[in-house]
Amino acid sequence: MANSGATDQDPVVIIGAGFAGLAAARVLGAAGVATVVIDRQNHHLFQPLLYQVATAGLSAADIAAPIRAILRQWPSVSVLMDTVVGIDRAARQLQLASGGSLRFGALIIASGARHAYFRNPEWAAHAPGIKTIDDAIRVRRDLLLALERAETMRAEQRETRAEHLTFVVVGGGPTGVELAGAIAELARHAAERDFPHITRNCVRVVLVDSGDRLLKALPPSLSAAAAQALAGLGVEVRLNSRVTALEPGRIMLGDDSLPACVTLWAAGVAASPAASWLGAAADGSGRVIVGSDLALPDDPAIFVVGDTAAATSRDGQPVPGVATAAKQMGAHAARAILARRAGQAVPAFRYRHPGSMATIGRSHAVADLGWLKLAGAPAWLLWCTVHLWFLAGFRNRLVVGANWLWRYLTFESSARLITQQESDMR
Amino acid sequence: MANSGATDQDPVVIIGAGFAGLAAARVLGAAGVATVVIDRQNHHLFQPLLYQVATAGLSAADIAAPIRAILRQWPSVSVLMDTVVGIDRAARQLQLASGGSLRFGALIIASGARHAYFRNPEWAAHAPGIKTIDDAIRVRRDLLLALERAETMRAEQRETRAEHLTFVVVGGGPTGVELAGAIAELARHAAERDFPHITRNCVRVVLVDSGDRLLKALPPSLSAAAAQALAGLGVEVRLNSRVTALEPGRIMLGDDSLPACVTLWAAGVAASPAASWLGAAADGSGRVIVGSDLALPDDPAIFVVGDTAAATSRDGQPVPGVATAAKQMGAHAARAILARRAGQAVPAFRYRHPGSMATIGRSHAVADLGWLKLAGAPAWLLWCTVHLWFLAGFRNRLVVGANWLWRYLTFESSARLITQQESDMR
Numbered sequence: 011m012a013n014s015g016a017t018d019q020d021p022v023v024i025i026g027a028g029f030a031g032l033a034a035a036r037v038l039g040a041a042g043v044a045t046v047v048i049d050r051q052n053h054h055l056f057q058p059l060l061y062q063v064a065t066a067g068l069s070a071a072d073i074a075a076p077i078r079a080i081l082r083q084w085p086s087v088s089v090l091m092d093t094v095v096g097i098d099r100a101a102r103q104l105q106l107a108s109g110g111s112l113r114f115g116a117l118i119i120a121s122g123a124r125h126a127y128f129r130n131p132e133w134a135a136h137a138p139g140i141k142t143i144d145d146a147i148r149v150r151r152d153l154l155l156a157l158e159r160a161e162t163m164r165a166e167q168r169e170t171r172a173e174h175l176t177f178v179v180v181g182g183g184p185t186g187v188e189l190a191g192a193i194a195e196l197a198r199h200a201a202e203r204d205f206p207h208i209t210r211n212c213v214r215v216v217l218v219d220s221g222d223r224l225l226k227a228l229p230p231s232l233s234a235a236a237a238q239a240l241a242g243l244g245v246e247v248r249l250n251s252r253v254t255a256l257e258p259g260r261i262m263l264g265d266d267s268l269p270a271c272v273t274l275w276a277a278g279v280a281a282s283p284a285a286s287w288l289g290a291a292a293d294g295s296g297r298v299i300v301g302s303d304l305a306l307p308d309d310p311a312i313f314v315v316g317d318t319a320a321a322t323s324r325d326g327q328p329v330p331g332v333a334t335a336a337k338q339m340g341a342h343a344a345r346a347i348l349a350r351r352a353g354q355a356v357p358a359f360r361y362r363h364p365g366s367m368a369t370i371g372r373s374h375a376v377a378d379l380g381w382l383k384l385a386g387a388p389a390w391l392l393w394c395t396v397h398l399w400f401l402a403g404f405r406n407r408l409v410v411g412a413n414w415l416w417r418y419l420t421f422e423s424s425a426r427l428i429t430q431q432e433s434d435m436r
Numbered sequence: 437m438a439n440s441g442a443t444d445q446d447p448v449v450i451i452g453a454g455f456a457g458l459a460a461a462r463v464l465g466a467a468g469v470a471t472v473v474i475d476r477q478n479h480h481l482f483q484p485l486l487y488q489v490a491t492a493g494l495s496a497a498d499i500a501a502p503i504r505a506i507l508r509q510w511p512s513v514s515v516l517m518d519t520v521v522g523i524d525r526a527a528r529q530l531q532l533a534s535g536g537s538l539r540f541g542a543l544i545i546a547s548g549a550r551h552a553y554f555r556n557p558e559w560a561a562h563a564p565g566i567k568t569i570d571d572a573i574r575v576r577r578d579l580l581l582a583l584e585r586a587e588t589m590r591a592e593q594r595e596t597r598a599e600h601l602t603f604v605v606v607g608g609g610p611t612g613v614e615l616a617g618a619i620a621e622l623a624r625h626a627a628e629r630d631f632p633h634i635t636r637n638c639v640r641v642v643l644v645d646s647g648d649r650l651l652k653a654l655p656p657s658l659s660a661a662a663a664q665a666l667a668g669l670g671v672e673v674r675l676n677s678r679v680t681a682l683e684p685g686r687i688m689l690g691d692d693s694l695p696a697c698v699t700l701w702a703a704g705v706a707a708s709p710a711a712s713w714l715g716a717a718a719d720g721s722g723r724v725i726v727g728s729d730l731a732l733p734d735d736p737a738i739f740v741v742g743d744t745a746a747a748t749s750r751d752g753q754p755v756p757g758v759a760t761a762a763k764q765m766g767a768h769a770a771r772a773i774l775a776r777r778a779g780q781a782v783p784a785f786r787y788r789h790p791g792s793m794a795t796i797g798r799s800h801a802v803a804d805l806g807w808l809k810l811a812g813a814p815a816w817l818l819w820c821t822v823h824l825w826f827l828a829g830f831r832n833r834l835v836v837g838a839n840w841l842w843r844y845l846t847f848e849s850s851a852r853l854i855t856q857q858e859s860d861m862r
Contacts, residue, residue, distance in 0.1 A: 052584060052854040069495035071851035078630035079848070088632065091584040091854075108588065143855045158478060158517040162534065204504035206514065409835070409850075422505070424835075425497035428478040428517075429569045430856065 020115035021046045022347055023104060025094050025284075027054050027077045029333045030120035030316030033340030039084025041348055046112065048090045048104070052076055055143060056401050058333060059410070061185060063146040064274075065192035066154065066423040070143040072409050073401065094121070097287040099309065116311045118343045119284045119298070123317035123331070126280035126295060133256045137180060137273040140189070147430055149274060153177070153193060154428045156271040160212065161205045173269035175213045178261050180253055181277030182219030183226070184368035187236055189276055190217040191370040194243040199421050215245045216270075218263060220252045220277075225376065227330065227366045232376040235385035239370040279331065281318045288312065293320040302358035304343050313346065315339035324360035333400075334364055369393045372418060446541035447472045448773055449530060451520050452708075453480050453503045455759045456546035456742030459766030465510025467774055472538065474516045474530070478502055481569065482827050484759060485836070487611060489572040490700075491618035492580065492849040496569040498835050499827065520547070523713040525735065542737045544769045545710045545724070549743035549757070552706035552721060559682045563606060563699040566615070573856055575700060579603070579619060580854045582697040586638065587631045599695035601639045604687050606679055607703030608645030609652070610794035613662055615702060616643040617796040620669040625847050641671045642696075644689060646678045646703075651802065653756065653792045658802040661811035665796040705757065707744045714738065719746040728784035730769050739772065741765035750786035759826075760790055795819045798844060 022038055024031045027049040038045040053074040062068040081087045093107035097117070104112045125139030140146050160174045177197065179190040194215040201208040217224070217240065223233040224240075224247065237247050248263060255262035261270045278295070285292035290306055291299045297320035298306070304321055306312045315321075316336035321329040329335045338361060346356040365379035367389065375389035384392060394414060401407050413424055447470040450457045457473060458480055464471040479500040488494040507513045519533035523543070530538045551565030566572050586600045603623065605616040620641040627634040643650070643666065649659040650666075650673065663673050674689060681688035687696045704721070711718035716732055717725045723746035724732070730747055732738045741747075742762035747755040755761050764787060772782040791805035793815065801815035810818060820840060827833050839850055 052580060052852070069497045069851075070855065071495040071853055074853050076630065076852045078626075079852070082630055089630075090588055092588060110588075143853065147855070154478060162516055162518060162536075200504075204502065204508055204515075409838075412835075412838075425495075426478070426502045426505070427497055427500050427569065429496065429573070 020102065020113045022116045022118065022344075023048065023112060023114035024118045024120060025049075025104075026120035026122055026282075026316070026318075027051075027080075027089075028057070028120060028122050028316060028336060030122075030336035030340035030343075031118070032077075032080065033337040034118045034120065034315070034344040035081055035084070035087050037341050037344035038347070039081065039087040042086045043348070043351075045084075045087045046090055046114075047077060047081065047087060048092055048094060048106075048112070049077055050091070050093045051142070052078070052091050053143075054080055056406075057141070058397060059401070060140055060143075060146050061189045061192055063143065063425070064140050064149040064153070064189070065196045066150050066426040067192065067196075067417060068410060068413055069425050070147065072406055072413065074143060075406060094287070099288065099312070102311075116347045117313065118340065118347075119288075119312070119314045119318055120316045120336070120340055121282035121284055121318050123279035123281050123295075123297075125275050126278040127275070128278065130256070133253075133275070136256045136258055137178075137261075137275040139275040140185070144430075149272070150425070151428050151430055152272045153196065154426060157197065157200060157205055157208065158428070159271075161207050163207070171208070171212050172214060173259075174271050175208065176216065176269050176271055177214070178216045178218060178268060178270040178273045180218045180261075180273065180275050182217060182221065182224035182247070182249070183276060184366070186217060186219070186276035187224055187240065187368045187370060189274060190215055190245045191240060191243055191374075194240075194245050195371050196423055198244065200423070200426070203421075210244070213244070215243075216248060216268065217245055218248045218251045218253065220250065222249055224249075225366075225368055228368075228376060228378045229383060232378055232383060232385055236368060236370055236376045239374040239376075239385075242374075243371050279317060284314060284318045288314075290314075295320075303346050303356045304339055304359050305346070310350065313343035315343050321359060324358045327361070329359075329361045330363075332366075335361055338362065367393050367396070372421075446528065446539045448542045448544065448770075449474065449538060449540035450544045450546060451475075451530075451710075452546035452548055452742070452744075453477075453506075453515075454483070454546060454548050454742060454762060456762035456766035456769075457544070458503075458506065459763040460544045460546065460741070460770040461507055461510070461513050461766075463767050463770035464773070465507065465513040468512045469774070469777075471510075471513045472516055472540075473503060473507065473513060474518055474520060474532075474538070475503055476517070476519045477568070478504070478517050479569075480506055482832075483567070484823060485827070486566055486569075486572050487615045487618055489569065489851070490566050490575040490579070490615070491622045492576050492852040493618065493622075493843060494836060494839055495851050496573065498832055498839065500569060501832060520713070525714065525738070528737075542773045543739065544766070544773075545714075545738070545740045545744055546742045546762070546766055547708035547710055547744050549705035549707050549721075549723075551701050552704040553701070554704065556682070559679075559701070562682045562684055563604075563687075563701040565701040566611070570856075575698070576851070577854050577856055578698045579622065580852060583623065583626055583631055583634065584854070586697075587633050589633075597634070597638050598640060599685075600697050601634065602642065602695050602697055603640070604642045604644060604694065604696040604699045606644045606687075606699065606701050608643060608647065608650040608673070608675070609702060610792070612643060612645070612702035613650055613666065613794045613796060615700060616641055616671045617666060617669055617800075620666075620671050621797050622849055622852075624670065626849070626852070629847075636670070639670070641669075642674060642694065643671055644674045644677045644679065646676065648675055650675075651792075651794055654794075654802060654804045655809060658804055658809060658811055662794060662796055662802050665800040665802075665811075668800075669797045705743060710740060710744045714740075716740075721746075729772050729782045730765055730785050731772070736776065739769035741769050747785060750784045753787070755785075755787045756789075758792075761787055764788065793819050793822070798847075 096105040281296040367377035369375040522531040707722040793803035795801040
């Protein structure tokens with residue numbers, strides 16, 4: 011067997027068990043094709059609800075499930091917890107952090123994205139993004155510690171308490187909007203009930219976006235509805251604002267300096283290093299530019315999908331970096347591999363857009379399904395239903411649904427725990 | 437006001453919001469006495485179920501609740517998240533890690549215990565105990581990573597796989613017994629279902645105790661029943677064995693050397709540094725020796741309770757270091773403060789022992805209620821009922837109960853997540 015030829019004997023390897031990777035694994039597993047799924051984590055994470063872990067509403071285990079358990083039903087699919095450090099295209103081999111290597115017949119790269127800080131990587135330390143469970147737990151700790159610290163300030167410090175309770179979220183997309191709303195609710199309800207020295211008015215939540223409206227993927231009427239709902243929760247929305255500097259406790263927006271006890275980053279993502287692994291062409295965000303079949307233009311056996319890819323739909327539109335697109339791309343790549351093995355032609359990828367939505371606080375959302383635009387409580391019910399529906403695993407659905415009902419009835423955040431303290435204080 | 441006199445104007449201060457501290461706060465709160473509860477954490481932890489967090493059965497938030505939420509109903513009780521670093525007895529003042537200080541009228545020290553490694557403090561790094569949520573999450577990570585690593589071993593390493601799946605638990609009390617049983621179940625069920633390269637027989641769980649039987653607090657017949665149940669789960673029980681050396685991957689028991697991918701410590705506790713704060717007499721485990729009213733013999737305004745105290749019950753028996761004793765001691769100290777303020781005599785503390793129990797795996801337990809000794813499924817049902825009953829908070833009871841039912845029916849561990857990886861592998 012020549013080293014350089016992709017063969018059907020070598021397994022299909024999928025890098026990443028996010029939405030795209032799992033969708034691909036399911037198609038290949040159902041077809042009985044030998045497949046290896048590699049991920050750095052042992053769990054798949056339902057990222058759209060991760061902001062609720064960061065704001066103490068859900069536990070990590072409620073929105074994550076072991077990859078092995080999810081893929082257990084397909085005996086031809088095996089799971090490897092390891093980190094890819096390089097790809098040898100000529101030898102059709104992956105290099106792994108554990109020191110091993112892995113041959114592939116075909117490859118689907120679905121390794122996702124991290125937050126991008128444009129030309130300021132040093133900001134990452136002061137304004138974390140939320141991509142993993144550990145990120146979310148650290149943010150939860152920072153939010154709750156800010157409240158504890160403000161509560162225990164001595165009388166002479168109390169004038170500066172408002173500074174110590176200013177939370178800034180950068181980025182007005184769905185994640186930023188949902189995060190800002192959830193922080194406002196957490197801080198204000200907790201302040202009212204459990205922190206006698208903190209009043210509602212001490213808490214300040216600022217949502218910053220460089221554009222002229224929030225939720226640019228939605229129609230302007232829904233952006234306005236979202237802005238109004240956020241204002242109702244006390245969130246200050248600052249549009250047309252750019253971050254010019256960031257340091258601990260302070261953020262500069264243009265020439266305006268704001269105190270900020272916690273700053274969170276929900277603006278812009280950068281793809282994983284797949285392009286450099288492959289030596290392939292990438293766009294400005296580091297996403298690998300793929301052909302209409304989602305494979306590399308010069309290598310039909312290597313597919314790049316999800317947030318790692320810069321793809322164009324059959325209708326000429328760029329494919330957005332959202333969960334539904336990732337799932338569709340993953341399934342398409344897997345079907346393309348099956349078609350090619352069966353000697354059939356591979357159709358061009360076409361993204362079907364089911365709609366966009368974002369939730370704001372405990373009973374408000376905006377949703378755009380194309381034929382239907384909703385705001386307020388009906389959109390919120392739709393949002394809850396859709397997210398529960400897509401949450402992997404019957405048990406998780408039950409737990410999250412029960413948690414939401416409980417929270418709705420009691421206003422109580424169920425996971426208000428400070429853990430992973432930097433300096434172990436004991 | 438003289439600096440040295442305890443006055444009723446200064447609040448009662450409680451250090452620690454474990455079982456003892458919360459019991460004291462409830463009594464004082466119900467009486468409307470100004471009280472401050474200080475804890476390093478923002479949450480109370482139901483420690484008897486912490487081993488289930490470490491073995492992926494429960495989420496941390498299922499067995500923990502914010503101290504502020506628990507004590508919210510008593511307006512005279514306030515909560516302070518801070519760490520005590522010293523006590524100035526003359527000035528009736530606590531020094532806090534935040535730099536502040538706090539005057540007290542009366543003091544209840546309920547700061548608990550950490551694991552004791554006898555004369556080998558360096559063992560702590562290789563054989564962690566499980567006292568906090570962070571401890572439990574780290575142990576969960578180590579257990580699950582051991583399985584992932586064994587699964588991905590290459591063919592030539594497979595002979596040593598058994599070494600990489602040997603889990604050792606030191607200490608045959610209830611915690612050690614419950615931990616060993618839960619690890620055996622987790623590893624063997626996960627191995628059977630999700631790790632095709634690991635067979636049941638690769639997994640080895642060893643429970644070590646220096647005495648001649650497990651569960652010394654229970655009658656010998658129940659110790660034997662527990663040993664038999666553990667054997668049924670495949671746990672190797674080594675009695676009359678002492679740890680003589682510990683290094684990463686290896687443990688010495690007398691002259692016998694055992695491989696050990698994970699070693700956990702459930703043997704012996706050392707009290708918090710209260711004795712040195714107070715300059716008071718302590719026993720060999722660092723516990724402060726208190727009088728029959730649980731106050732310091734030379735200072736009736738300073739009480740020491742729970743695992744921090746070496747107390748003797750009115751019947752002459754030493755008070756054991758268990759949750760029920762901690763609760764009774766905390767409530768007694770609070771009632772003693774109320775009695776003294778009302779000019780009444782303080783009775784000597786009397787420990788009422790409700791019984792002892794330990795669970796082994798998914799349907800077995802042993803229980804000794806004095807008038808009733810149970811083993812097997814009936815004891816297990818009793819164990820479940822009692823633990824759900826005492827779990828703080830109605831919601832937690834529901835979540836844990838539902839989780840147990842789910843796990844019982846499906847054999848599925850709901851929180852099988854690897855987080856807090858030491859080296860972020862991304």
